[in-house]
Amino acid sequence: MSEYVSYEQAGVNIDANDEMVGRIQHSLASTFGPRVIALPNGFAGLFRLDYDEKLFKKNYKNPVLVACTDGVGSKVQLAAKAKKFDTVGIDLVAMSVNDMLVIGAEPLFFLDYLAVNTLEPAFVADLVQGIAAGCRMSDCALIGGETAEMPDTYRKGDFDMAGFAVGVVERDKIIRGKKVRPGDVILGLRSSGLHSNGYTLARNVCFKRARMKMKDVMDELDGTTVGQALLEPTRIYVQPIVKLLNKYKVKRVVHAMAHITGGGLVGNIPRVLPKDCNAVIKTSSWPVPKVFPFLQEAGPIEEQEMFRVFNMGIGFVLVVAEDFADSIASKLIKWGEKVNRIGKITRGTGKVILKN
Numbered sequence: 267m268s269e270y271v272s273y274e275q276a277g278v279n280i281d282a283n284d285e286m287v288g289r290i291q292h293s294l295a296s297t298f299g300p301r302v303i304a305l306p307n308g309f310a311g312l313f314r315l316d317y318d319e320k321l322f323k324k325n326y327k328n329p330v331l332v333a334c335t336d337g338v339g340s341k342v343q344l345a346a347k348a349k350k351f352d353t354v355g356i357d358l359v360a361m362s363v364n365d366m367l368v369i370g371a372e373p374l375f376f377l378d379y380l381a382v383n384t385l386e387p388a389f390v391a392d393l394v395q396g397i398a399a400g401c402r403m404s405d406c407a408l409i410g411g412e413t414a415e416m417p418d419t420y421r422k423g424d425f426d427m428a429g430f431a432v433g434v435v436e437r438d439k440i441i442r443g444k445k446v447r448p449g450d451v452i453l454g455l456r457s458s459g460l461h462s463n464g465y466t467l468a469r470n471v472c473f474k475r476a477r478m479k480m481k482d483v484m485d486e487l488d489g490t491t492v493g494q495a496l497l498e499p500t501r502i503y504v505q506p507i508v509k510l511l512n513k514y515k516v517k518r519v520v521h522a523m524a525h526i527t528g529g530g531l532v533g534n535i536p537r538v539l540p541k542d543c544n545a546v547i548k549t550s551s552w553p554v555p556k557v558f559p560f561l562q563e564a565g566p567i568e569e570q571e572m573f574r575v576f577n578m579g580i581g582f583v584l585v586v587a588e589d590f591a592d593s594i595a596s597k598l599i600k601w602g603e604k605v606n607r608i609g610k611i612t613r614g615t616g617k618v619i620l621k622n
Contacts, residue, residue, distance in 0.1 A: 279415065282385045289391040293398035297408040301374070311409030313375045315434065328437040332371040336361035337428045340465040344496050346423055348480050351389060353499040354427065355396025356403070357462045360500035362431035363404045364525040364582065367507050368538070370441040371433035373404045378411035379428045383420040385413065393427065396499075404504040406431065439511075443522035443538035443585075450521055450611040451591035452535075452545055456604035457581030459498035459557050463528040464575040468496060468561055476564045486560045495557045503582045506601040510594065519594065522585040526577040532618045533574065535583060544614025545585075550622050552606040554579045573620060585611060 298304075303312035316325040338357045345354045355378075363373040378397050380390060390413055401408045420426070460468060472478045472492055480493035487495045511520065522538040535545045558579065562572050572578060586594050595605045 279385055282387055282415075285387040289387050290394040293391070293394045294408050294410075297376075297398050297401040297406065299405075299407060302407050302409060311375065311377065311407075313407060313409055315374075326434060326436060329434050330437045330440065332366045332369065332433040332435055333431070334362040334365045334433075335428065335430045336365065337426065338462050340469060341462050341497070342426055343424075344465065344469065344480070344493065346425065348493045348497060350493070350497060351392040352396045352399075353497055355393050355398070356400040356499040356502070358397055358427050358429040359400025359404055359406070359431070360502045361462055361527070362429050363400075363406060363433070363502060363504050364500070365527075366431060366433045367504055367582075368441070368523045368525050369435060370439050370511055370520075370523075371435040372508050373406040373431055373433040373504060375407040375409045375432055376401050376404075377409065377430045379430075380411065380413045380425065381420060381427070382413065382415055382425045383417050383422050385415040393425075397429070400499075400502060403502045405508075406504070441520060441523060443540065445518060445521040446538070446540055446543055446585050446611055447521070448543060448611050448613050449588050450585050451588050451607060452547065452609035452611065453584045453586060453591065453595055453598075454552055454580035454606050454608035455503055455582040455584070455598065456501075456552065456606070457526070457555070457577045457579055458501040459555055460496065461500040461527070461577055461581055463577065465496070467567070467575055471561055471565045471567070472496070478564075484560065486563075487556055495560070498557075501581050503603070506598050506603050507582075507584075509601060510597055513597065514590075517590075519587045519590040520584055521587065524583045526581055526583060528575070530573050530576055530578060531580060531583070532620065535618050536616050538585070539611075539616045541616045542613060543616065544612050545609055545618045546612050547609040547618060547620050548622070549573075549578075549620050551608045552579055580606075580608060583608075 301314045305312050338354050342354055345351055359376060380393060398408050478492050482492050483489055524534045524538050526534050531547055598605045
């Protein structure tokens, strides 16, 4: 009779999985609020939409659930190269919660999916620690996830991650962009850098064309390393935007919002524009983070391509009523955002027009 073969010999370590689960419990629990219902060793996560307790009462009249999913793209390859795994989890959360924020939704809970070659508990714990940090920034509970060990699918050292967020918005407060009109002001909230888009081009420029290394210190980046500049986590805009929307419960002064991801300003703002309006953006109205001209020169990359691929320093956009623009900007600045008036809405055909 031939020798028995085990799951571990085939490449999957059940004991490592058990250790990993133990390591991440604290990270998950750090995101729990009173809506989370504990279910140790459960097959699913439990979350109450409404509170029972008087102290925490926040019931919805006509709630609409909102769902988003996304990944981090090839930014995970840079994390693997740098062996720095505690920030890409923030990126993962940001990509979904910033998306749902666009329609006025408040994130409720998040789940993650991690795929690895070999399950190393400390490594996975670092990833989950970052995800939990992103959830805390979003007032969002991390109520579950899945880690798949697949040595036949991923090479040693490779991994991938995906995230799934669920939020809620009152039906009559969904922001669809229908109220956008000529004269509205476009406010831009600054990004922290590349966020999680354009990394295939960024990696090609830095590591193939310019032959840089992750640890290279660059004067053009104020003395930081290439790796530090490229791994700067995505900014999460949830808390100030939710706070802002709660300030205007009657007046609908925020007419549209856009999360500036792949496609940049020119690709994402049209998604919330009426067909008879244009967004005219003045590109000199905000300071562009140094990582963008650094990449543009190293490429070299044409200006038009830069604005088509990257956020160019603006991570989130609000289209607001002109009379309230200054007040809204002041509030967001008070709550920690860097805000610029970057343009106006005019009559048009649903396009973005870039002007110097």
